[in-house]
Amino acid sequence: MTFEEWLISRLRAHGAYAGVMDGVYGRSLIDALARFQRAEGLKINGKADEETVKALRRAANSLDDSADTETVPSIPAEPVWMREARRFVGLREIPGPQSNSTILGWASALGGWVAGFYKNDDTAWCGLFIGHVIAATLPREPLPKNPLGALEWNKLGRRLTIPVLGAILTFTRSGGGHVGIYVGEDATHYHVLGGNQSNSVSITRIEKSRLSAVRWPATGDEPRGGKVILTAAGVPASKNEA
Template sequence: MTFTDIQQALKSRGFDPGPIDGVWGTRTAAAVRAFQASKGLTVDGLVGPRTAAALGLDATVTNPLVDMSLVWFQAAWRLLGTTEAPGTANNTAILQWASALGIRYKGDDVPWCGLFVAHCIGSTLSAEPLPNNPLSARNWLKFGVQTTGQVGAVAVFYRGDPKGWLGHVGFYMGQDDKAYHILGGNQSNAVRVARIAKDRLLGFRWPSTVPPGSGKPVLLTPSGQLSTNEG
């Protein structure tokens, strides 16, 4: 099951998801909610097993990294490779993330890991409250509800002093013996996957408007050095 499959199934049943483009946006989420209401399902705008079955789709998840119910995590995957502009220039896409959320943001020389997480969640989960000042990585410890390391969880880390104010935030995608594998922004100035030492973790959070995830960690093979550049 892909986002395109969901959009096509909605459209064939008279619920307009917008363009059939495989991208999860507000129109697709609204169409899902309308469909759920028409079928007496829980209206959460997410395509879990019951909604998928009602749409005639197979919701079996064989790889948690491509679970279509984790719409915010899939949004993060689509942005893999996004980089900030060199020198004094700015990547206009990153500036637009802030503008769409009404966040004052002067340029991509300002750490944008929190902005990346806010964009992925804000653009896909319209009912999910974001933390105050989402640019501050440690403020994400107040987001949603506490959870464990599982695909899509918001992972918050410290930088420098554990009791200081510097931090980093991204999305859990797996772990090895020594590190969490994090899909995040501003990791060596780009959206990429980084290995971050487990002893730097401050906490995992989960969207409050989304059903609890599997709670299962994903074990991955170590690849590359531990990250030391996330600011």
């Protein structure tokens, strides 16, 4: 059972969640967390923080912490937007006149001019992918005015001096930029979880010399840890982010 699946099952047991049992940390789960926090007299932030998880462990209608009915999966080290991004690893755009409906759905959900403009997954979608994972899991986070522009993500939240797990990294490239999520690094490359990497959602290695900025969402939990050192073995270097 994933952490999200456990959250949904416990919120349902406490009568705070009536949505789909999809294991997704999305708006329905965020709203349910806020509803549960309000009922329990907790800080209302829509997040699965330690106090909320502790309260969810209790059997419904019990005030006794010893009435824990289930083992709680560990609160993940990866932030919620990174966990959302991992759900799509392997998703690919469709060559030719057709487009992947999931990718187009991200544009539709963002709304505004993006929904009207983005009609074909031949259009670069690394920024759209990051726009989806941030908007879906941090609904109060201000997005760049042009989330499709990779280097526009230099304006997200606040700057970090070094990457940490889940940080948003932007990169320069010939003819544009690229944006993705920090998984770790080796001596010469960052390991990046992102969209439109060889036309798919994948983890790939991108040269450190191309780094433009390291950003962190203003409404996300505080960044934890420091550099994540990985081996280059088995992780391809990026050849196409356009």
